[in-house]
Amino acid sequence: MDYLSPNSDIAVPPGPKKSWTLPRILIALLLTVLVFGGGVAVGRGDLHLKGLSLSKTTTSQAAFDYNSVDQLYNLLKNNFDGSLDNEKLLDGIKTGLVNAADDPYTQYFNPEDAKLFNEELTGSFSGIGAELGTDANNNIVIVAPLSGYPAEAAGLKPKDIISAIDGETTSGIGVDRAVRKIRGDVGTQVKLTVLRGSQPAFELTITRAQITIPSVSYSVEGVIGYLKISQFTNDTLKLTKEAASDFKTKNIKGIILDLRSDPGGYLSGAVDISSLWLDKGKVVVAQKRGNQTLATEYAKGDASLKGLPTVVLINSGSASASEITAGALRDNGAATIVGEKSFGKGSIQQVQSLPGGGELKVTIARWFTPSGKNIDKQGITPDIEVLISDDDQKAGRDPQKDRATQILSAKIQ
Template sequence: MMDFEQNNKPETVMDNAIPQPILKESVKKKIWPVIGIVLLIAASFGAGWKTGNKGYTFEPKTFKVINQSEMPQTVDYQLLWDAIDTVSSKYIDQPIDQQKVLYGAVSGAIAAIGDPYTEFFEPKDLQSFRTDLQGSFDGIGAEISKKNGQIVVVAPLEGTPAQRAGLMAQDAILEVDGQSTANWTTDEAVDHIRGKRGTQVILTIFREGKTEPFKVTITRDKIEVKSVKVVYKEVNGKNIAVMTISKFGDDTEPLFNSYVNEILNRKVDGLVLDLRNNPGGYLQTAVDLASNWVQEGQVVVTEARSDGDIQKYKANGNTRLSGIKTVILINGGSASAAEILSGALHDHGIAELIGEKSFGKGSVQELVELRDGAAVKVTVAKWITPNGKNLNKDGLNPDVEVKLTEDDFNNNRDPQMDKALEEIMK
C-alpha cells in the first residue's frame, strides 16, 4: 500500500493531483485511509456470492459498523444483495455484466461517504493511478482534483500542453468533449482527459473573474517532466538559486540532492523555493527535503488519525541548506506534500511564504489492495503543521500576498517571483 496525502491525481491527474495524494510510501501494505465498512463490503462480495437458479444470490450476513461517537448500530447488508439479485433476475436486457455490478456497488458505497479523496479503483484504474507519480504518460499535463463538487485544475505542469493552452490553477472543468463533469469522480475525469498523443480534447472551463465559461482545445502529447529544476539569477551582484519542485515523486529526492550539491558548490547568496502548482506526492520525500533546513529532531508535520493516534514526523538532521536564506513561493495549486514542506519551514522561522493561499489538501490517503487487482484509497488522517495549523481545513496563507493575474500570465510577467527575489535581497 501507499500512504498518500493525495492529493488527487494527475491526468497525471496530471490530468495522480491531488492535488496529488500525499503518499506515505509503502507498496507493502501501509495504510491509505481505508474504511472498515468498505473492506467488509469488498470481502463479502468475494465470499458471499454463489450461483443460483436466478443468476446470483447471497447468503445473508449481518455486519456491525461502529461509530465512535455513538452506540454500535447493526447494518443488514442483505438489502444490498436483495437489490442486486432482483435486478439480476428481472432486468429486461440480459445478461447483466455482474463484474460491472460488483464494481459499481463497491464504488457507490465508498462514494456515499462523501469524501472526494476516498475512492474505489477498478484494476485498470489502479494501474493508471500508479503511473501518476512516475512521470511519463500521454495526456495534457494538468493535475486535477475534485473540490466543492467540481473537477478543478490543481496545477498545469510546466512545459506541457495544458500550460501552453493557458490553463490555470483553480480553473473549473465543466465539460470534457461536450460531456458534463458534474457527477464525475476525479478518475472518470482523468479517463476522459487522457488519450493518445496527437489527439485533441476540448475542455469547457469556468475561471473566477470571468462571466462566462469558455472552451479550450488541447492537443495531447507525451508528458515527461522532471520534478526538480534549478536556474540561477544574478540580482544586484548576488547569485540567487531558484529551485522549482513540480511534485514529490519518484525522482524528486535524487534530483533535489544533486541540485543541493550544485547549489552549495556555487556558494549562492539565497534560494527561492518555488512550490507553486505543486500538487504533492510522497510524504517521506517532503520530510526528507525539509530536513535540509529543519534541525534534527524538530517536528516537520504531525499526523492525526481518527482513532486518536498521533504520529510526529521529525527532521533527520542533515540541514545542508540551513545557512542559506530561503523564501518559498506558493499559490492555489500548492497542495499536500508541498504544503507540508512549506508549513514546516515557515513554522520553524526558516522561510517566508510569498504568493497566494495554498490549496488546503492536508489529508492522508491509504491505498489498500483488494482481490482481483482492485483497490480502495481511504482518507485515514489529517496533517498538522508544527504550529498546529490544520492544513486540510485552513491551507497556508502567505506572509506576503502577491496575485498573479491572467494579464500577467498572458504577458509573461511574474510579480510573485519578482517579490521573492526582492525579499531575499533584504
C-alpha cells in the same frame, strides 16, 4: 501522491499498501496528484503510519444488512428484462458503497481503472498536462496547468472549473474519472467546457501529448540559488542534494524555493526536503485521525541548507507535500513564504489492493503543520501576498520571484 496530492505522482514503491494525501488533485495528464510516503504518504506509495493499518471490519455484521443486498441482486436477476453482467453489477455495488462515504478522495478502482491509475504514477503518460482537483462544491477544477504542456498552451488557469468533458457533464463524477476521460492517446483531442469566474462558459479543444515531468531544476543567480521542485518523487531528494552541493560550491547566500504549481508527492519526500533546512528532531508534520495522533514526522538531521535565508514561493497550485514543506519551514522559522494562498489539501489517503486487481483509496487521516494547523480547504496564507496579473503573464514578468529576490538581497547585504 495525495496522495498528499492533488493529483500527480510517480514511481510507486513495491507493496500492496499505498497512501497519500492529494487534494485529489490529479495531474491531468493528467497527472494525478499524490503524496505518498515511505513513512506516510501524501500521495502514492507505501504508507507506514507507524503501525497503523486498515481494519478489516469496522462494524458488526448486524449493523450492515448484507442480506438485503443479496435480496436486491436476486430480485434484479430474476425480474430484469434484459441481460446482466455480474462483473459490472459487482463493480457497481463496490462503487456505490464507497461513494456513499461522500468523500471526493475515497474511491474504488476496478481493475481497469486501477491499472490506468497506477500508470499515471510512472511520471510519463499521455494527457494534457494539468493537475485536477475539486473545489468546496465538488466541482472539477484545474489546480495547475503544467509548464510547457498543452493545457497551459490552451490557456487553462488555476481554479478554472471543468463543467463538461467532450460534452458530458462532470457533475458528480469525481476527479479520478475526470482524469481518465481527459487522458487519451497522443495526438487525439479532448474538448473541455470551462467556467472561469463570472465569465460565460467557453470551450477549449486540446490535443493530447506525452507528458513527462522533471522533479527538480535549479540555477544560480548571483549569490542567490533558485530551486524549483515540480513534485515530490523518488528522485527529488537526490536531485535537491545535488543542487545544494552546487549552491555550496558557488557560495550562494540565499535560496528561493519555488513550490508553485507543485501538486505534491511522497510524504517522505516532503520530510526529506524539509530536513535540509531543519535541525534533527524538529517537527515536520503530524498525522491525526479525530483527536488521536497517529504519527509525527521529524527532521532527519541532514541540514545542509540550514541558516541560509530562504523564501518559499507558493500559489493556488501548491498542494499536499509542497504545503507540508512550506508549512514546516515557516513554522520552524526557516523561511518566509511569498505568493498566493495554496490549494489546501490536508488529508491523507491509503490505497489497498483488492482481490481481482481492484483498489480502494480511502482517507485515513489529516495532516497538521508543526504549529498544529490543518489547512484542508483553507490553504496556507503567504507571509507576503504577491499576485501575478494577466499582464504579468503576457509580458513574462514574475513579480513573486522578484519580491523573493528583493527580500533575500536585503537580508544578505
